[in-house]
Amino acid sequence: MTASDEISKSSEKQEVLPESLPQVQRIEKEDVHLAAEEGFAxxxxxxxxIIEFDRLAERKLRNKIDYMIVPTVSLLYLFCFIDRSNVGNARLAGLEIDLGMSGNDYNVLLSIFFISYILFEVPCNLACKWFGPGWFIPFISFGFGACSLGMAFVNHLPAACGVRFLLGAFEAGMMPGISYYLSRWYRRSELVFRISLFIVMAPLAGAFGGLLASGILSLSNIGSVHTWRMIFLVEGIITMGLSLISLMTLTDRPETARWLTEEEKTLAIARVKSEMLAQTTVLDKTNRKKVWLGFWNPAVLATSVIFLFNNITVQGLAFFTPTIVATIYPNYSTVRKQLYTVPPYVVGAVFEVLIPALSWRLDKRQIFFVPVALLTMMGYIMFLASKDTSVRYAATFFTAISCFAAGPLTNAQVSAQVISDSARSMSLATNMMFGNIGGLVATWSYLGWDGPNYPIGNGLNLAASTMILILSVATLLWMNWDNKRRDKVDVSRKLEGLSQAEIECLEWKHPGWRWKP
Incomplete structure (x- = not known):
């Protein structure tokens, strides 16, 4: 079956082709390859x-992309999150004592990471577009693996802070970079589930990281390296090895995929392009106006603020779950405490995939923020209302069930609210930049003097989840209102006199654009 057989025109849709788009040609069945070529919207x-796709051909292609792309980026992100959060496991194994830390030094160590993480978020994703994710993602993966390895040899707090700063700089490009990379391959509705398949590695990193740390700590030494230093040594070496393998296996874009036939490449490009209003190319050159409108976008900014509040909880769980479990079960051994951090993460991982799967099938994202916020609120109400160990441990499950799912939802949502590739690289970077401001707040959410029940930290997270509920509902109502307003606009009149280049740069200001709730 050729791409010409897989895709047929919709003559009814072609009748509404605007005169203001001179480059758009009426695509005949035998010329369907033009849909994937530059210069044709x-x-x-x-x-x-203006074209329709054979669903069976699309499903076969999508499955092929799933098998070839998702496992590699998921494995890289697993160790990205492990290398970030293993400091929590190392804390239980004596990191603070060996480095002479006291007071709020641990919070300072965590904050340093997020300062560079925030600063490098936008530059990293623009660089990812410039160099290509097939090269850029393995490069930064090797970088943060080397930083994790370096933590095994620090002897005082300033050195540890320096390594954590570099770790944040390298890891800044991972979540937005992988999300942007996947947007080159998948439709808008499909993207949320595929993003969840790599972001699910965050809660799995908590579970697997706890198990791995327990196994590593059961060793007496690795050469001259002992105790908590072995955690960083082993996990850093694994990350560096995986990054080198990914350099040879990660395909940059459909055109360069040796594992796709020419017909499949054409279909892969054309189906992504079919959702890009007025765009004549899928991977455009970086355009300043498009980049700006990728940031200055009401839906993108609102979603990014939601992710900011959500990340207070996500990063708080990543760094402080071992500490919280230790306060619930203070008499347990270090290894047993590590193991008790695993079940909440496993349950959270299941729901992080389940909720985006429902989002994919319904092609809706905004409405799912509501149950996410409500379940997180329930978890922190339980923390605040009870001192019973069983209740407080159960609360960790409620927070993990809900909060991790917001990562793929927000990234998919900001990707869906822009049109061009340039704007998408910026919208995803914006979401992560705001999100990691929340991560910076999270590093100060659980302070030693607030323990063992941490009413301030739990209260902060309750307030954050409440804000998610308010913002998500308000944004959904605004989207529906603005779409109804846009329905009354005469699109042809608004586009009169504009060149094709000017039309492509309109982004969400294009009169034919509709928000995707």
Whole structure:
């Protein structure tokens, strides 16, 4: 079956092709390859695709992409999150004592990471677009693996802070970079589930990281390296090895995929392009106006603020779950405490995939923020209302069930609210930049003098989840209102006199654009 057989035109949709798009040609069945070529838009002026795709061919292609792309980036992100959060496991194994830390020194160590993480978020994702994710993602993976390895040999707090700063700089490009990379391959509705398949590695990193740390700590030494230093040594070496393998296996974009036939490459490009209103190329050159509108976008900014509040909880769990478990079960051994951090993460991982799977099938994202916020609120109400160990341990499950799912939802949502590749690279970087401001707040959410029940930290997380509920509902109502307002606009009149280049730069200001709740 050729791409010409897989894709057929919709003559009814072609009748609404606007005169203001001179480069758009009426695509005949035998010339369907033009839909994937530069210089031809694959939508009408209302964003409706002018071609239709064979669903069976799409499903076969999507499955092939799933098998070849998702496992590699998921494994890299697993060790990205392990290398970030293993400091919590090392803390239980004596890191603070060996480095002479006291008071709020541990919080300072965590904060240093997020300062560089925030600063390098946007530059990293623009660099990812410039160099190509097939090269950039393995490079930064090797970098943060080397930083994790370096933590095994620090002897005082300033050195540890320096390594953590570099770790943040390298890891800044991972979540937005992988999300952007996947957007080159998947439709808008499909993207949320695929993002969840790599972000699910965050809670799994908590579970697997606890198990791995327990196993490593059962060793007496690795050469001259002892105790908590062995955690950083082993995990850093594994990360560096995986990054070198990914350099040879990670395909940059459909055009360079040796494992796709020419017909499959054409289909892969054309179906992504069919959702890009007025765009004549899938991977455009970086355009300043598009980049700016990828940031200055009401839906992107609102979603990014939601992710900011959500990340207070996510990063707080990553860094402080071992500490929280230790306060619930203070008489347990260090290894047993590590093992008790595993079950909440496993349950959280299941729901992090389940909720985005529902989002994919319904092609809705905004509405799912509501149950996420409500379940997180329930968990922190339990923390605040009870001192019973069983209740407080159960609360960790409620927070893990809900909060991790917001990562793929927010990244998919900001990707869906822009049109061009340039704007998408910026919108994803913006979401992560705001999110990691929340991560910076999280490093100060659980302070030693607030223990063992941590009412301030738990109260902060309750307030954050409440804000998520308010913002998500308000944004959903605004999207629906603005879409109804746009329905009354005469698109053809608004586009009169504009060149194709000017139309492509309109982004969300295009009169035919509709928000995707």
């Amino acid at each position: 694959a939508t009408d002026s209302h964003g409706v695709p």
